Amino acid sequence: MERLYYIDPYLKKATAKIVDLKFEGDNVKVELDRTIFYPEGGGQPGDKGVIKGEGFEIIVENTIEKEGRIFHIGKLIGKTPNKGDSVELELDWDWRYGNMQIHTGQHILSAVLKKMYNLDTTGFTIFGEYAKIEVNGEITWDIIERAELEANKIIISDLPVIIEEYHELPEELASELRKSVAKVKGKIRIVKIGDVDITPCGGTHVRSTKEVGIIKVLRFYKKSRDLWRIEFTCGFRAIREINIILQDYLNSLELMSNKNPPLVKRVKELLDTTNSLEEKIEELRREIWEWKGKALIEKATKIGDYLVVTYVESWDMKDAQAFAVDFVKRNPKTILLLASEKYVVFARNENVPVSMRELFRKVASELGGKGGGTDNLARGKVDAKPETILSVALEKVKETLQLD
Ligand SMILES: [Zn+2]
Structure with missing residues (x-):
């Protein structure tokens, strides 16, 4: 073949x-x-x-x-x-030529990183519109920019890309390779880029560095200890990739009330606003809890020394439960029984001698449903109207407290 x-x-x-x-x-x-x-x-x-x-x-x-x-x-x-x-x-020539450009660009970028920062390229993959290399050392924006400038100078220099094939690698050539090779099996292809890079490679490449067009790094990040990943692109793909990033950047800026760059400053302002709103919400929540607690205490049912609060809830279960837990904690000798169309929550102050898990079990065995919990807090779904659940639960609490 x-x-x-x-x-x-x-x-x-x-x-x-x-x-x-x-x-x-x-x-x-x-x-x-x-x-x-x-x-x-x-x-x-x-x-x-x-x-x-x-x-x-x-x-x-x-x-x-x-x-x-x-x-x-x-x-x-x-x-x-x-x-x-x-x-x-x-x-599909666009596809292949783009790969040739990016592949040749990778040789140049890897050679520059080796020469300027002694970084070895340990991995390379083309993903289509962009590619990644992995290098064995820390990368900064300063390193990236200097390497990009040097790589693009090489591109402009119009250096020839020459392929040589060997059955056996001459010793003087072997010592010049950027990447060492194990024993040659069959034929080995050596890619020479001017006096910039000599490396073994089986890919396809453009014939002059000029055809790479441009090398542009898109992002870099630490992949693992001692391994950094650099994503880059070349040629026509660079135009498309940079446009995607620019559109994202500009569209995001456009969403801000203050549309002046830098975007990072606008995002920080937005985060500050969100944080202060969250604080405000927390403040209001505490206030509502207090008023709601006072109103509920007033219409509580007194059983012996204990107060039982029952009510139909419209809040989400998460919010309702948080309120219930806080309420019984702050009000000694209280039980709070709340029910909605979707769930029930039973909570007690820990000094009340009624197990909420046990109470839930009794209510669910009479009305149907499932759920569970601890002596202090039980929750679940009961198959009845909230009002029915609450009156049954209240009866069970009465029975338990009067038995003792
Ligand atoms: Zn190659």
Whole structure:
């Protein structure tokens, strides 16, 4: 199988013959006697495009390599092809060329980070519109900007990108590599970028640094101890990616009441406002709790030494429960029984000798429902109207207290 993308990475069209094809679900997997489709590997994604034959077309969505065999994976339109059929290959050139630009850009960026900051690139992946590298040391905005400027100077310098293939690596070359290689199996491809970088690589690259267009870092962050990730993009993709970020930035700024940059200052003002509103809400909540507590005490039922408060609640369960817990804590010898259409909450001051869990069990066994809790607090759902639940619960409390 001939890898035409290594002979000429700028080959957008070629002819080939089908060697084998298989169906896997909705996909067809095609092997050819020669191909311009680069298979996913070394951080570079697989190629896309079209394979055209007599009466059929295969829309190639990905290309992968397994044990030296290249599979073109995609959707078949038209009749099923036969082995030996002649086909025309056509690459999705925007996709491939973008990958070539970003891949060559990665060599330059990694070389600059190595030379200026002695940072080794330990990982590289193209995700489509952007790519990431991982380096073995801390990154700052200062490092990023200096490295970007240097990398873009190299781009403008129009340095040639030359590929050499070796069966055995000459010693003087091996010592110059940015990335050391283990023993060479078969052939090794060495990518030389002017006098800037020499590194082994099996990807596809543009022929001059100028074609990378631009290198722009989009973000960077610590991935783990000693490992920092840098996301960057190149060429036409840089325009699209930066526009996405700019639109997000400008649209966010536009939402502010004060629309003057910097956005970070506006966001901090917004956070301050939110915090002071939350404080205000907390203040008002305390006040409401106090008034509500006073009103409830006044209409409480007295049973012996104890006060039982019952009422139908309209608040969310979370808020109602928080109030109930606070109320019984501040009012000794009280029980608070509240019910809504959706839930019930029973709470007691811990000095009252009635178990709320036990009370809930009794009410639920008479009316139906489920829930539970502790001696101090029980909650759940009971299958009856709130008023019914409360009158049944009150009866049970009376029984328990008068038994003692
Ligand atoms: Zn490469």
